[in-house]
Amino acid sequence: MALTLAHAATAPARSTQVFILPLGTTTLPSAAATDLPEAARHYVEAALAAEQKFVSLNHFSHQHYFAVLEKKASPDLQLEALRKAGHQLQAALKKEKTADVFIENLSDNPDAGLALAEGLFLAAYEFEGYKTDEKSRQAASLATITLVGDATPAARVTELQHVLDGVAFARDLVNMPLNKLNAQQLAERLAAAGDEAGYTTDILDMARIESLRMGGLLAVNLGSPEPPTFSILEWKPENAQNEKPYVLVGKGVVYDTGGLSLKPTPNSMDMMKCDMAGGAAVGGTLYALAKNNVPLHVIGLVPATDNRPGGLAYVPGDVLTMHSGLTVEVKNTDAEGRLLLADALSFAKKYHPELVIDLATLTGAAVRAIGTEGAAVMGTAAPDTTAQLLAAAHRVHERLVEFPLWDDYADHMKSDIADLSNLGKGDAGHISAAKFLERFIEGTPWLHLDIAGPAYLTAPDSYRGKGGTGTGVRLLYEFLTKQLDKG
Incomplete structure (x- = not known):
């Protein structure tokens, strides 16, 4: 199955979402906490205070992930860290057999959402190969990566695709x-x-x-x-x-x-x-x-x-x-x-x-x-x-x-x-x-x-x-x- 990049104004309720947070974030922006119970919000903020760069929340029916921009020697290396975070994200999504994920960039780096999506897309690539045993063939779960909001223009999403x-x-x-x-x-x-x-x-x-x-x-x-x-x-x-x-x-x-x-x-x-x-x-x-x-x-x-x-x-x-x-x-x-x-x-x-x-x-x-x-x-x-x-x-x-x-x-x-x-x-x-x-x-x-x-x-x-x-x-x-x- 071909992996598709898409753009949307908002993410649906109870969907798996990824929020990219500004460097040094310890308090969740309201856009990333609207449907979180208080205990869940405190859990995430405690992890952020402990300088965790990738935090996950499992709501069983869906998941929330939080990726924090890292301090790097150059803007190029900061984007590379996000691509690698995309690889980490892909492992989590594969474990949960997630088909659709929504990424929202809440940082001040306009390219952050694209970099994370790029790393996720490339990490999710699998060569179809020639296996005939159904047990040995692993169908890819991830089908769509959607970038949410005005931070990433739809035209750039299409270009990246x-x-x-x-x-x-x-x-x-x-x-x-x-x-x-x-x-x-x-x-x-x-x-x-x-x-x-x-x-x-x-x-x-x-x-x-x-x-x-x-x-x-x-x-x-x-x-x-x-x-x-x-x-x-x-x-x-x-x-x-x-x-x-x-x-x-x-x-x-x-x-x-x-x-x-x-x-x-x-x-x-x-x-x-x-x-x-x-x-x-x-x-x-x-x-x-x-x-x-x-x-x-x-x-x-x-x-x-x-x-x-x-x-x-x-x-x-x-x-x-x-x-x-x-x-x-x-x-x-x-x-x-x-x-x-x-x-x-x-x-x-x-x-x-x-x-x-x-x-x-x-x-x-x-x-x-x-x-x-x-x-x-x-x-x-x-x-x-x-x-x-x-x-x-x-x-x-x-x-x-x-x-x-x-x-x-x-x-x-x-x-x-x-x-x-x-x-x-x-x-x-x-x-x-x-x-x-x-x-x-x-x-x-x-x-x-x-x-x-x-x-x-x-x-x-x-x-x-x-x-x-x-x-x-x-x-x-x-x-x-x-x-x-x-x-």
Whole structure:
């Protein structure tokens, strides 16, 4: 069942309600205590005086919950605390098998209700999966989250619904195994989402990919029994404010064995269905932009294939001629994502874009550097553009750490027989991978996001859950819509 966000002027009597209270509250506002018996009100106020940040009251037929704004170092962190409170709330609602909940923001932070609803929605996400045993299938109880009153405009509730639907779409794609989502099926699902949301999709097949001489994508696909795809998603409303489009590029490796440079252990391969998380994020972002009719021209590019060691698979030592005309010596077939991205970045230049942003689960080095708590960003965009992306990352708490792209790192990617090698040194692998990509997007403002850490989690983490997180959708939506403010 799809989870719905709604808006209402008031909450019905005897309904499950959540009240967001101002920082330091010890006395309940009248709006939060109208139907509470005196003993219940005293109980809540005693808990607030004891500095409890989340208080619950069980009336058996319904529940009341009280979430208090927390004192944090920044407004962004205060909103993040509310998202995490949404995860705590979801656990309580699930225990009570609550179907409908009403949230009223009584604090002075106008975004508080949206942040709590966002955390609740994302915490309630469950991948439908493929279980057939009814006992093992747990139907989600929560159906509707309603934000109450004038503190949160209805238009913003609708906007948030579409963004979170985009995140859920991306999560679903990442959680699907290869036998349910090969390159062709990924392209078809991206196209189906476009039909629903309003963006257009052009799926390039093998013949068209060959005609474009995308040597990187074609090489990675050689070991697969199934053909590659290259999806072009475009959202171009008539009232677009940007003359030059923003181009988003997402790695679409639907499964990665490492090719002939086979990944060393089963544990390093069993989650490799997530290697298309960048492409999923591009699809989720285009979905959110189109559903919300955002007046920006945005193009998404998703090169897709699996990477296997079968058949005529490419081998270490091969030299590839890329879409750009540059040649690449293959040193490791498990460094395949950069080959797909290189062709897509070169292709992106034909649009003369305002900015290109790529997202990829690219390197273990990024995970070792940052963990699952954030992603790495590098690029050639103007410093103020990078600063805007970093600010957006903090606002949605999909944090980024900027790494350098010094010219010295180009030496890591030198080849004796080709323009480039696809493998760098043992150190700074996430940087040398970005330095490789830079050669294919020269002359165009560009930012590279290595999302290998946060894109897929093997253990639950608050509202991010377990499995695919949809990392990148909220971040890109926040960044792109803020570009409208500049006009």
